[in-house]
Amino acid sequence: MSEQNAARPAPKHQQVRDSLAAEIRRLEPHSALASERDLATTHGVSRATIRIALDALSDAGVVYRVQGAGTFAAGPAISKTLSLSSFTEDMEVRGWTASSRLLAADQVPAGGKIADDLGIAAEDEVIRVSRIRLADGTPICMETVHLAADGVPGLLDHDLSTSLYGILEAEYGLRVVRAEQVVRSVVMDVGEAALLGQPPGSAALRVHRIGLDQRDRPIESTTSMYRGDMYDLRFAVQR
Amino acid sequence: MSEQNAARPAPKHQQVRDSLAAEIRRLEPHSALASERDLATTHGVSRATIRIALDALSDAGVVYRVQGAGTFAAGPAISKTLSLSSFTEDMEVRGWTASSRLLAADQVPAGGKIADDLGIAAEDEVIRVSRIRLADGTPICMETVHLAADGVPGLLDHDLSTSLYGILEAEYGLRVVRAEQVVRSVVMDVGEAALLGQPPGSAALRVHRIGLDQRDRPIESTTSMYRGDMYDLRFAVQR
DNA sequence: AAGTGGTCTAGACCACAGA
DNA sequence: CTGTGGTCTAGACCACTTT
Numbered sequence A, B: 001m002s003e004q005n006a007a008r009p010a011p012k013h014q015q016v017r018d019s020l021a022a023e024i025r026r027l028e029p030h031s032a033l034a035s036e037r038d039l040a041t042t043h044g045v046s047r048a049t050i051r052i053a054l055d056a057l058s059d060a061g062v063v064y065r066v067q068g069a070g071t072f073a074a075g076p077a078i079s080k081t082l083s084l085s086s087f088t089e090d091m092e093v094r095g096w097t098a099s100s101r102l103l104a105a106d107q108v109p110a111g112g113k114i115a116d117d118l119g120i121a122a123e124d125e126v127i128r129v130s131r132i133r134l135a136d137g138t139p140i141c142m143e144t145v146h147l148a149a150d151g152v153p154g155l156l157d158h159d160l161s162t163s164l165y166g167i168l169e170a171e172y173g174l175r176v177v178r179a180e181q182v183v184r185s186v187v188m189d190v191g192e193a194a195l196l197g198q199p200p201g202s203a204a205l206r207v208h209r210i211g212l213d214q215r216d217r218p219i220e221s222t223t224s225m226y227r228g229d230m231y232d233l234r235f236a237v238q239r
Numbered sequence C: 001a002a003g004t005g006g007t008c009t010a011g012a013c014c015a016c017a018g019a
Numbered sequence D: 001c002t003g004t005g006g007t008c009t010a011g012a013c014c015a016c017t018t019t
Helices: A012-025 A036-043 A047-059 A087-093 A112-118 A164-172 A190-195 B012-025 B036-043 B047-059 B087-093 B112-118 B164-172 B190-195
Strands: A063-066 A070-073 A098-109 A125-135 A138-148 A178-187 A203-212 A218-227 A233-238 B063-066 B070-073 B098-109 B125-135 B138-148 B178-187 B203-212 B218-227 B233-238
Touching: A012 A036, A012 A047, A036 A047, A047 A063, A087 A098, A112 A138, A112 A218, A138 A190, A178 B178, B012 B036, B012 B047, B036 B047, B047 B063, B087 B098, B112 B138, B112 B218, B138 B190
Parallel strands: none
Antiparallel strands: A063 A070, A098 A125, A125 A138, A138 A218, A178 A203, A178 B203, A178 B233, A203 A218, A203 B178, A233 B178, B063 B070, B098 B125, B125 B138, B138 B218, B178 B203, B203 B218
16 A cells, blocks of 8 residues: 555565564563554554564564463573574674685586585595685684586686685576574694694684575585684574 | 364464475475465365465475475475474484483572573572483583572472473473574583593583573573584575 | 365354463 | 454465566
């Protein structure tokens, strides 16, 4: 009824979610929101739409619901549910500025493990990009990305110290919307530690990720090594 | 239509979800499901109910949806979204049998950090329970749980080598439905390593958890140390 | 053009919490 | 008892993909 000139208007449930999130930020923890029926009236939408918005806020740990009692502002959460985020976004949450230093970029045969991740043959070629990731100028992570060479012709000609996800989307229409991750604790060897400016024997989080597109097809196989003293994983889990 | 003699019949969307999950298990990855409208007809429910069921399956990574095209069985996932699970459940997924060995159980003043986690005063007393967790008889984790002593009178008289969550729910009506977790990579010191039968300097995942009830009130503050060589975190993330 | 998922409405009944 | 969230229905229109 209002404005539709934008490229694509956000769905109402998203607008309602954001509007509610702003209101909730001004509430004391554990204070009650208006009832779903009232919110439907005041926001001019149906109760079903309100529920979609509250579902999202509940998943994110912003509110909690008690049947028969109401919906309440959650306490100050130390974290949200884990979601797929870029390194840049990840650092922003922590209040740091992200940057990258390219270590190497080349094209090599995939080999068994990477081929398995990407659903290609071991002899097929992959683009391999290794970068140091920095937070406020301090090395915090070493990352190696593998991509099926067939899918990204000419990738090596781009500036790979910028956002790789950005290039993949803009140039090749590849969008990672889902990922499978495995996190382990490891002790860095001499070479790894040197790259991150740490003494050998230091602890690190090793994160292996397979990035998938909207159709569940593998796009990337990436291994990241995060300094254990500067990085942690924070997330909420639910029953 | 079928059986309703149970204490509480599961909601239709859950029944539909489980029924669909069983069907999908027999499908080839990437093959299409029937349309939402068809599923609504064949399952005898409205499309809205089907969508709730498919939302859950999509969140769990069992199916993926492509607007305008359809809903498809996902590829073999290495993991699901992280959810709140007990140590026993966690080990079962890995095909191991869980057991516990009680190290110590006592009552002490909370101290600043723990008090902060539990929302009590630093002088207030907490029950502290330390246990070794074993998988197939092998020590895999050392865990220390803190609970506000006021909330669990007589807890120390129970058999604490069994399920602590079970005791909390059965004896005190305390149910952890949500938790905030922080995961770090650390190197074990001599004492920690000895308890887990590892050489000093080995890598470990340190997981700090604050368990919350349905009303977002803290119930437990727990620190766990998992052997890095035997334990990893696997999970799917989404945009 | 036809079919799909994405969104949205305006109702309804139920189980539960709280006064 | 009243009000709440939890579930469910039977429609509708839109944006998108596929033929």
